[in-house]
Amino acid sequence: MRHVPTGLIVLFAGLLAGCQAEQSALAPHGDQATEIAKLAWLLFAMAGAVLAIVLAAVALALHAPDRVRKRLAGSPAVIVGGIAFPVVVLTFLLVYGLSLTASESRGGTADLRVEVTGEQWWWRIAYPGQNGESIRSANEIRVPVGANVEFVLKTADVIHAFWVPSLGGKVDMVPGRTNRLTLRAEREGIYRGQCAEYCGGPHAWMGLTVVAMPAADFADWLEAEAATSLTPADDGAWAGRELFLGAGCGGCHTVRGTNAAGSIGPDLTHFGSRRSVGVDTLPLSPENIARFIEDGQHIKPGNRMPPFRIFSGTELAQLSNYLAGLK
């Protein structure tokens, strides 16, 4: 082992570059994620130390004088190095890891409680309203910076897992159970999450965005989110609204303030204020909305929305402009 192969360096450098993005357990921006990152680094460090000790022992076994090699093969060395050392090290790591898990899942006093339900293949989100009603949204969670946010995690069908690596640990969403996870974002930013338990079909396209914003902005945003949908701004958007209702979109989607009250798919009341189309699949734009309406099965194969190829080009533009205007 005179030198490390350059290919290996390039490979690992490439992997580490991925850690700088908005979805990384090694780029923590919350208390819980910080603790987890600390544990991860500790694990790396200790694993490194153990590896060094083992390599040293191998080197000694091969090249040291007979006297040293004899001692290395003796019972005391085996008892200390082979039994006592691993027991101590692994016990320490186990206790540390378990206590960390316990403290993280205990939560604390929550400043805000957000209900997140995993569905095939999107996230149903509900914030508490002022009068106990719930404010419904989907696929994008907004939280105030510095607040302890308790996520109430459920599933509507199969096992999903809620994981926003930069903010904290991964918690499964198990049928028939309600799990809880308290996270705190310590600074403004956009944190990406992912369903982290294979849930069938387009599981890989079940992303999630958490937007941490100043508390005052969050309050304004939540008030806007609680309101009914915006009235269309112009004739084109009105035509889009007619198309939305006439084509039966309301059978699956809700747009509060219209007759569209379906609960099968994501709530679209303020769809235009979100950042993506098709659950984090495409950036939000009228063009991408149109693409998803017509050809969603190629953009996110297996998703549960049938393709709607019943519109003319003009109609499709009107419909997607209406949806993009639902700020």
Next chain:
Amino acid sequence: MRRWRHWLRIAAILIMLAAGGGFLFAWSGLYNVAASSGHFAITEWLLAFVMQNSAEARAPLVNDPPPLDDPALIRLGAAHFQIECVSCHGAPGIKPSPVMQAALPAAPYLAAIDLKWSDKELFWVVQHGIKYTGMPGWPTLQREDEVWALVAFLKDLGRLDATAYRDLAFNTVAEADAKRRIADGNLPDMAQQCFRCHGSAEAAPISALVPSLNGQSPDYLVAALAAYAEGTRPSGIMQPMAATLGDDDRRKLAEFYAGRPKLAPASTAGSATDLGRTIAVDGIPDKGIPACLSCHGHDADASFPRLAGQSAPYLANQLRLWRKGVNTATPGAEIMAPIAQRLDEAAVDAVAAYFASLADDSAGSPP
């Protein structure tokens, strides 16, 4: 020596004839393919023997039939037979056209013979046709339900006299209406066939398996005819009709039906269940089933059909076709097929019964 060479030459010519004989015979035109020339008795026997055995060997692979004594199935089969089959095969009171009687083999006059075929053998023959006889296969292999309708009629054929056949295969009131309108120049000649099966303002469709078209949007009807003609919506019954209609005639017929008042519901409200109503009005969100009326309500988009008052067997049959993945290529079917596949058998029957009992579809429609 000269004699020996002489025989050698003859032998060589004979060998060449034997080697290339088949080809030369075919090339020469000596074989008489004239239908009028008939077959030798042994050839006729051999061909029939091969055909019988071929159908018999393949019949066990045919899926089990639906109940073939269903009057809706028999009447649909009869009406289709009258349109597509009668000119070659005749019917009780209707002699086959001399044209196919001059074919070889002549098309059998089915009303005059005893059909000795089993249900599945008949199905196989009707679905696939028979090589070298002029008997065509069904235009699509996907619509087994349609083939069974014809088989159901053929099984019933033996007991029919001329009057019984006329009552079964014709829609007298509707066709009289059609003839008047064709004579007035308002509708294309095809209207008589349209009216025969789909009825008119006065008469109901000929069979519960055939939809009433009254009050549908013209856009929906024109799109459906185009899809049938192109085969994107597979149907061996509708495709030959739609394919021969020009764009103007399709539009005329669609506008005509769109302007007809709706018929009374196909069945009474008593036949509807809570499950059917729930699916139609609210859907079953947990199973990903949206309310039917969100797309099929009174004010929904013109590209979707209206279902209120439609017969339950027709609706259930269409839903089952989607469930089987038969009709998935049109823009409407791309939307409907995945939803139909989320319905179970009980839900299919319940929701079909609900719409059959519904006079007014304005409930649940968008503002």
